[in-house]
Amino acid sequence: EIVLTQSPGTLSLSPGERATLSCRASQRVSSSYLSWYQQKPGQAPRLFIYGASNRATGTPDRFSGSGSGTEFTLTINSLEPDDFAVYYCQHYTSSAYSFGQGTKLEI
């Protein structure tokens, strides 16, 4: 079973700053199957990044994903108020999904 560990648990930043969120896998994974989601209070998660670096439809271009192997990063440039939320990484393999525990991005 692949375990995804996200860090930090909480990230406190201000609008205009850059956010860097990390997702570490317990073993090497395919970047093709690594995704990032944004979740706001009271809402379902929303797919933001797929294939480690591809923006989903509607994802602003200030969001970027990178990484390979066991280390993946979600970077948000010039934070806007709407970006403050919880972010989850997810991996798919062998007909199963796993989620990281989430990073809360707060003002």
Add this chain to the structure above:
Amino acid sequence: QVQLQESGPGLMKPSQTLSLTCTVSGGSIKSYSDWWSWIRQPAGKGLEWIGLIYASGNTNYNPSLKSRVTISVDTSRNQLSLKLSSVTAADTAIYYCARSMVRGMDVWGKGTTVTVSS
């Protein structure tokens, strides 16, 4: 545009079997390019994948829940369902259905809250 809507009992007692339905609109649940997952989220906590079903009817479940979970599809109603047996307070959560693929889950329902309490 595909939309998903979960429905369920809301409140349950321990040891009962949870039954949830996810109604798919704007597309066919029989699409061979689509899979369908159930995911849950206890209040204030993270996401837990429960299991998935392919258009073929084949399923795969989270090993931690496998002994209690059944996911099925009713193509005549364009619905998928989740059954979770012997529920306890630990099963209290928001339950989501989502369209799934290797690149992730791109369409989610709004979720339905299930509370297990005596």
